[in-house]
Amino acid sequence: MKTNFKISTLIGFLGVCFLMSCSAAPADQDEEYTDLSEDELHDVARKMAHEFIMVDGHVDLPYRMKVGGFTLQREMLDVSERTDGGNFDYPRAKEGGLDAPFMSIYIPASYQENGGAKVFADSLIKMTERIAVTWPDKFAMAYSPADIKRNFEKGLISLPMGMENGAPLEDNISNVKYFYDQGIRYITLTHGKDNLIGDSSYDDAATHGGLSEYGEEVVREMNRVGIMVDISHVSDNTFYDVMDITSVPVIASHSSARKFTPGFERNMDDEMIRRLAKNNGVIMINFGGSFIDGDYQEKTNEVREHIVNWLAEKNLSRNDPEAQAYITAYSAKHNPFPDVKKVADHIDHVVAIAGIDYVGLGSDYDGVGDSLPTGLKDVSMYPNLIAELLKRGYKKADIEKLCSGNIFRVWKAVEDFAAQEG
Template sequence: MKSLKTLVCSLIAVILLSCSSSTTNNQDYQNLSEAEMFELAQQIAQSTIIVDGHVDLPYRMWVDESTHQQEILNVAERTEGGDYDYPRSKEGGLDAPFMSIYIPSRYQETGGAKMLADSLIQMTKSIATTWPEKFAMAYSPQDIQNNFENGKISLPLGMENGAPIEGDIENLGYFYDQGIRYITLTHGKDNLIGDSSYDTTYIHGGLSEFGVLVIKEMNRLGIMVDISHVSDATFYDVMEISKVPVIASHSSARHFTPGFERNMDDEMIKKLGDKGGVIMINFGGNFIDQSFDEKNKNVNEHIVNWLAENDFKRSDREAKAYIEKYVEENNPFPSVEKVADHIDHVRDLAGIDHIGLGSDFDGVGDTLPTGLKDVSMYPNLIAELLKRGYSKEDIEKICYQNIFRVWNKVIAFSEAT
């Protein structure tokens, strides 16, 4: 029996056909009022599969458990704090957040990376087993499609940092069997696979010899290669070695953040597009706005000084009221328009077929843009794209079709080898 959402989606699709166009410059949308535009954006969010390439819920849950919380964080209900839970996911139309199995770089030195990865994977799977009417695991685009039709949120798995491989190529097969479907090769430090964009040592000058073997084995197994976090040299090595398109699961355009190597420059974005890949735009403030860090620093310094001068704590009622008012009047956060600027830039460089969404929700702290503060707010971004002339077909590509295409190509290559 089809879910209510599926039936509603079918009705919405009929409505949307009357104002949809296959061209990017959709004049019908431009004639809509602000309210009508947002209503259409909400309809598209609910009727279209939305895949987010990177949500850090598992590590958020693990940190909660490490403080001796007695039960698994109940993300089936609205939670205090954090960016992700089931009600907000449904409100925003998010159907498939890639759950980030995030391994901090310190585990490369202290050991235990594989053990932590196993813990986070099992914790994520426990969400699906604890609330099976709301969540389901997903190991392929078809799984996501099936779960969507049944009204469930999919939980695909991506591993952030290849450290849990621990120098043993056999562990790639182990993690594939555990459900990992992409691996971010590095994180904050160079590792056994290659060099990181955040490090300055550049031990390998790109991929290591072991890293070359890792890419080939990921291709063979059907694990997507994720080049977010890697150095430029590592990126270009991956482009030469991988036989299938790769992804940047949560990166943005360096054009707007000069000197921030964690983002991708124009030539890298073009190369990624030429090879059929997808860059999934990160929403974090310092990823999308060069001036965010300085603005945020100034606001925080003012608040700290004001608290000291008035002998207040942040938890005091008067202090909370003052801080809320001051931040509202001196908002350091970028806007949803900034995220759309990055999407425009990638479209102009590589084309509409090479853009996705990789928010980094629950991973970038209190840096998210006004209008994109949690997973309930995807319609705000869709509305902005509609204003800029993106068609429903364009938005569907950004929301899921582009990442599905890459993922299916990776699967097909694996099955053929």
């Protein structure tokens, strides 16, 4: 009997240990990084950037290529190699751990006023597809989280597409399904001006007072076919109308927190962020200087004005060696650019008021010019942001959610709803 008791006790003890080991989180998920040195932090951050799938909600490469004079008939900008200028190319993306930049199919407001929005959108979609066709060993199109995961396993950079400005839908609701079939997986409802869908944050005309009746139909149809609704660029009234109508979570593909930029309606205020979280959506933080620092524009203007006046006093042009030396020194001393900490502040704020499950990355690379913060000047630098967050106490699981977990959750919910509706 004693032998049996000892054996049964041992078996019971081993069973408890097994259950505890199964239920416990992996050790490194709860590891603290706050006591690491700067070098150690950046080493860990680089490893995480390459371990996790990293999605960026908004990269303006297609429009950068278009305005650079690259067309389907002419030689295309070789983004398979390191490029002069711009923020995105394959080598830098690989360095930074970027796996799935949403290619912005950006439609300037002039096309909704003068016509041709749908044709222009089609041209940018074809240009994006040509990237994948031209360099199939480096890039691949992606139309779902599953596609991105498969491409990641192959070492390929995925090119999902989002359309910035719903103007190409024109006044034909069937164009929602048309653009889904063309590969568009989110639509930013408006851009710089009010359109047929709704009111823009940059336009004070308040044409519809929010969504138009057609815009309500567009949101429902986007839900039905499986296109994510993007509320970046819309007015506050339009945002709340979307929240009342949508049957699925929505995204802000490249917006930041208005707390740090008072009066800048393009960003989201605290109430909107909480409502987005209640909807189970995600705000993807924009890196642009004007989006993350309310004083950026004023500081930039002061530096620019001083340099212009100094050049006039010295009777020099910007190309003169003396002028270039002075501009470099003065700009460094009076640096108007925010740094990576500012982007981390926005992430902190969203987490504080809504939680880690509702924030992601939406840099606006190739779309915000030279206003990008120090430490995040191009797609090679995401590890700098990860290091800053680790320093602030973020865990490995938090970083994975920020990189792709949260946007994948939203995207999958939209896919699932469309499958049920279909």
